[in-house]
Amino acid sequence: MNAKFDYHSIYAPYFDKFIAMKQSLGCISLQTGWIFLEFDKFFQSTNVTTLCITREMIDQWRVTRINDGSATLYLKYSIWSQFSRFMCKFGFDCHIPKMPAYLSKNSFTPYIFSNQQMSTIFCSCDNLRIYDRHMSAILFIIPAIIRLLYGTGLRISEALSLKNRDVDFNERCLHVRKSKNGEERVIPLSDMLIIVLKQYRDYRNQLPVSHICDKDGCFFISPNGRQCLSGTVYTWFRKVLSASCIPHQGEHKGPRVHDLRHTFAVHSLARMAKSGMDLYYSLPLLSTFLGHKSLDATEQYVRLTSEMYPDLLNDEKALCAYVFPKINNLAYDGNN
Numbered sequence: 001m002n003a004k005f006d007y008h009s010i011y012a013p014y015f016d017k018f019i020a021m022k023q024s025l026g027c028i029s030l031q032t033g034w035i036f037l038e039f040d041k042f043f044q045s046t047n048v049t050t051l052c053i054t055r056e057m058i059d060q061w062r063v064t065r066i067n068d069g070s071a072t073l074y075l076k077y078s079i080w081s082q083f084s085r086f087m088c089k090f091g092f093d094c095h096i097p098k099m100p101a102y103l104s105k106n107s108f109t110p111y112i113f114s115n116q117q118m119s120t121i122f123c124s125c126d127n128l129r130i131y132d133r134h135m136s137a138i139l140f141i142i143p144a145i146i147r148l149l150y151g152t153g154l155r156i157s158e159a160l161s162l163k164n165r166d167v168d169f170n171e172r173c174l175h176v177r178k179s180k181n182g183e184e185r186v187i188p189l190s191d192m193l194i195i196v197l198k199q200y201r202d203y204r205n206q207l208p209v210s211h212i213c214d215k216d217g218c219f220f221i222s223p224n225g226r227q228c229l230s231g232t233v234y235t236w237f238r239k240v241l242s243a244s245c246i247p248h249q250g251e252h253k254g255p256r257v258h259d260l261r262h263t264f265a266v267h268s269l270a271r272m273a274k275s276g277m278d279l280y281y282s283l284p285l286l287s288t289f290l291g292h293k294s295l296d297a298t299e300q301y302v303r304l305t306s307e308m309y310p311d312l313l314n315d316e317k318a319l320c321a322y323v324f325p326k327i328n329n330l331a332y333d334g335n336n
Contacts, residue, residue, distance in 0.1 A: 005033045009043035010051060018086050025284050027295045035079045053084050053094035073100055089278070110262035111255040117246060118150060118263070124243035128236070138222045142236050144200035145220060149257065151193045153264035153290050155180060156230045156257050165215035167201075169194060179291045187289065233257060265290060265298070269305040 007015045015036040022032060042061050058080055065073060077099050084094040113121065125143040148159055152174065161178040168175065172194060174187045189197070201219075205212055209225035218227045237257050241248050246255060265286060272282045287298040 005037055007036065007040040009040045010049060011043055012040065014051075014083075014087060014090070015040065018083055021086070022295075025295055031075075032079055035076055036083075038076075039079075039083075051087065051090075051092045053080075053087060053092075055095045055097070058095065058097050070100070111259040112266050113246075113255070113259065113263045115267070117244065120244040121146065121240055121246075124240045127243070128239065138220075138228050138232055139236065140203060140223070141200065141220050141228060142233070142240070144196050145233065146237070146240070146260065147196050148193065149260040150264055151190060152187050153261045153268075154187070155261060156233060158291075160218070160220055160228050160230060160233070162219040163215065164213060164217050164219050167197060167219050169198065176291065183291065183293075185288070185291050230257070261290070262301075265301040266305045269301055273305070 005015070005019075015033075019033055019036070039061070042064065046057075046060065048057070062073075065076070068076070077097055080097050081099065084096045087094045088096075122143070125146050128139050128142060130137050130139045145159055148154060149156065154174075154176070158176050158179055162174065162176075166175040166177060169189075172189050174189060176185050176187060179185065204221065207221075207223055207225070209221070209223075211217060212221070212225065220228050222228055222232075234257050238248055241255060248255065268286055268289075269282065272286075283295050283298050283302075286301070287295050290298065292298050
């Protein structure tokens, strides 16, 4: 992981700086280092003497890659794109190539809801009705938990595992203790989410369930006092989608409850870019917020964001402004 690569082209010092930057952000950059060796040899073989990456230059490199498969080319174009953005920060006018089409057999593209669709989903949640009374129906948690998933990027398993002690209204945060990666994290709550969760808690506390407010009791429960199941939430979510006129495609194509988390990430990046924050300095914040172990899992959202908001991410000011992120400038409640 700490391998030292020996570059000789005019871009050598910038390759080193880029790798150092990636490592400081928690990325494993060994693969990037090897790809830079290829770029370095290409720059030397073509006698590149100016710091300006052009479309013609990348096209010329592409012609030499006759044995690279689609997955390999996709990865290398991603490195080209990242490095060109990096060079722009130093004032060099560099072409940012368009990513080639690639979809592996195991690739999965999440469903990203638009802002309008999210507004419709919230309205549909609030208008849900139940016509047969039974103590296992969890309809009353749906408006709150859907807003929570969208407003924080929590996994459904993390949300349903929250205990009363984990929802801290005084400190305005959630304590996520049971995560996919086994690591705890703290998530701040917006003003609107606090209102929503308090309203849910107040109605919940009126249920005739003993010890409903115990600190070790589940925050989200069914009317019989039991912990809610993710499958039941998904069933109600399907009803919400139907009421919102959002077709469910089936065969694992979604939309799924987990797509609210993906939507949170994409909308967050778009909002940060609009505010002038450089995406590759914003990624560590989003990665920590989502509970990812490294930035590799978070970087996929840059592609998704560019596909949903091409005008935004093609904006040179949004991509190339050297802005250090300030946590208090971020608002994660409605940005996804």
